[in-house]
Amino acid sequence: MITTNPFAENVLNIPSYAIQGFLILMVVFTIGGVILDMMHKKNVKFFFQNAKKMKLAATNSVSTGEKVSIVVKTLAHDVATSAEFCGVTRRITHLLGMYGTIIFWVASAVMIFNTSTTSTIYPMLWHIGAIMTCVGGYWFWFIQRVDVRAEGNSWSRIVFADLFVLSLVGTSTLGLLWSYFQSANSIGFATLFFVMFIISNVILFGGVYWSKFAHMFYKPGAAIQKHLAEADGSRDDLPAPADLPKQFGLGIKRSEPQNY
Numbered sequence: 001m002i003t004t005n006p007f008a009e010n011v012l013n014i015p016s017y018a019i020q021g022f023l024i025l026m027v028v029f030t031i032g033g034v035i036l037d038m039m040h041k042k043n044v045k046f047f048f049q050n051a052k053k054m055k056l057a058a059t060n061s062v063s064t065g066e067k068v069s070i071v072v073k074t075l076a077h078d079v080a081t082s083a084e085f086c087g088v089t090r091r092i093t094h095l096l097g098m099y100g101t102i103i104f105w106v107a108s109a110v111m112i113f114n115t116s117t118t119s120t121i122y123p124m125l126w127h128i129g130a131i132m133t134c135v136g137g138y139w140f141w142f143i144q145r146v147d148v149r150a151e152g153n154s155w156s157r158i159v160f161a162d163l164f165v166l167s168l169v170g171t172s173t174l175g176l177l178w179s180y181f182q183s184a185n186s187i188g189f190a191t192l193f194f195v196m197f198i199i200s201n202v203i204l205f206g207g208v209y210w211s212k213f214a215h216m217f218y219k220p221g222a223a224i225q226k227h228l229a230e231a232d233g234s235r236d237d238l239p240a241p242a243d244l245p246k247q248f249g250l251g252i253k254r255s256e257p258q259n260y
């Protein structure tokens with residue numbers, strides 16, 4: 001199973017050009033969803049207006065070289081290592097979900113557009129990426145979510161904001177089940193999970209406008225802006241950290257942050 005390209009001889013014999021068309025449609029959904037989201041929230045407009053305002057509040061001038069170095073450092077640290085998360089286990093689940101998904105999507109694109117390849121590396125990456133996403137996603141879903149961990153709600157309580165994480169783990173889980181039953185020549189189950197895999201992808205990519213999907217594009221921009229504002233002294237109008245030892249009292253040691 002793990003070394004087989006499930007798209008190459010899919011259970012419904014859908015021709016490769018149709019699957020390629022479907023992938024392109026998902027990309028169009030993503031771009032369209034993000035553009036609509038930006039128009040609705042006006043976040044990019046706010047971002048540039050704020051950047052202009054902060055330029056006036058700057059106390060240091062930052063050279064282009066320094067700016068490039070800040071961008072590179074932010075991408076290598078904050079973005080690539082999910083450094084914004086305070087809790088170690090939450091950071092691990094995000095890393096598993098983020099890299100699992102990226103590996104899954106890249107391997108999907110290669111296998112869909114290059115069906116003649118006999119390399120077993122991409123099918124293996126596809127399955128490993130899906131497993132990583134499931135481990136990170138379900139760990140987050142069952143144990144770490146704010147409403148479960150901090151607010152004591154049941155893990156089975158589903159709200160609209162869960163659309164992203166549920167459709168994300170849904171695509172990976174259904175993809176794995178489809179691949180398993182297809183390899184086992186169990187045509188009925190393979191057909192069922194293949195159809196559900198397609199539907200879950202339509203929900204994941206078609207739901208970009210309504211879900212948290214777009215955070216993967218916004219968060220890196222916001223992290224870069226934060227570090228640039230620290231370097232030029234504007235600090236987004238926030239006060240500089242006090243030059244005093246941190247004193248939070250003993251209560252702070254009672255429980256480590258686990259879900260943020």
Ligand code: HEM
Pocket residue numbers: 078079082084085094097098099101102161162164165168212215216217219220223
């Ligand atoms: C393929 C890429 C990514 C995937 C699959 C992914 C997945 C997720 C998931 C499933 C959640 C939990 C959402 C929920 O609360 O229901 C989340 C939250 C979060 N992600 Fe990502 N993420 C990705 C990229 C990124 C990047 C590039 C950054 C930062 C630079 C980032 C920063 C965050 C932060 C700070 C949160 C918690 C706050 C929030 O929900 O907005 N993520 N991510």
